[in-house]
Amino acid sequence: MSSQQDLEMHQQHRNAESNIRSWIDDIYMWRAEHKQALAWLAQIESVIHQNDATLQDHSSMIDRLERHIRQHEHEIAVEEKKEEFNDHTLLDDQHAEFTDNLTQANDAHTHIGKRHRQQMADLKRMMEQFVSEKKS
Numbered sequence: 001m002s003s004q005q006d007l008e009m010h011q012q013h014r015n016a017e018s019n020i021r022s023w024i025d026d027i028y029m030w031r032a033e034h035k036q037a038l039a040w041l042a043q044i045e046s047v048i049h050q051n052d053a054t055l056q057d058h059s060s061m062i063d064r065l066e067r068h069i070r071q072h073e074h075e076i077a078v079e080e081k082k083e084e085f086n087d088h089t090l091l092d093d094q095h096a097e098f099t100d101n102l103t104q105a106n107d108a109h110t111h112i113g114k115r116h117r118q119q120m121a122d123l124k125r126m127m128e129q130f131v132s133e134k135k136s
Contacts, residue, residue, distance in 0.1 A: 044123070051116065058112055061105050068098050 002010075072094060079086045 047119075051112075051119070054112060058105075058108055061101075061108070065098070065101060065105055068094075068101070072098065 072091070075091060075094075079088070079091065
């Protein structure tokens with residue numbers, strides 16, 4: 001006949017086996033969640049690359065505005081040197097287009113900046129949380 005001590009050991013083993021099965025299930029689930037998290041990180045990386053392409057486009061827009069300013073200033077100076085009546089229709093039309101482009105660039109810059117600051121703050125907060133949890 002088994003002693004009380006043997007029965008207690010058997011019970012502890014059954015409890016431990018139950019815990020171990022639960023732990024193994026947790027590990028499988030956590031690994032699946034890690035794979036999902038890595039997929040999310042890949043999506044985040046993709047968005048950051050897309051944002052960088054947007055910054056490149058925005059930078060090109062700014063370069064075009066700067067070139068327009070230089071060219072338009074030159075054309076205005078040429079017109080001012082003429083002694084005859086100056087028809088500013090072309091210059092006025094060009095300036096109206098420039099004004100529209102400048103407004104679009106300003107709106108884009110505001111939108112890009114707001115989105116950038118929010119995304120960077122979110123990423124920084126997430127990173128700080130991960131680093132602080134790792135230290136704990």
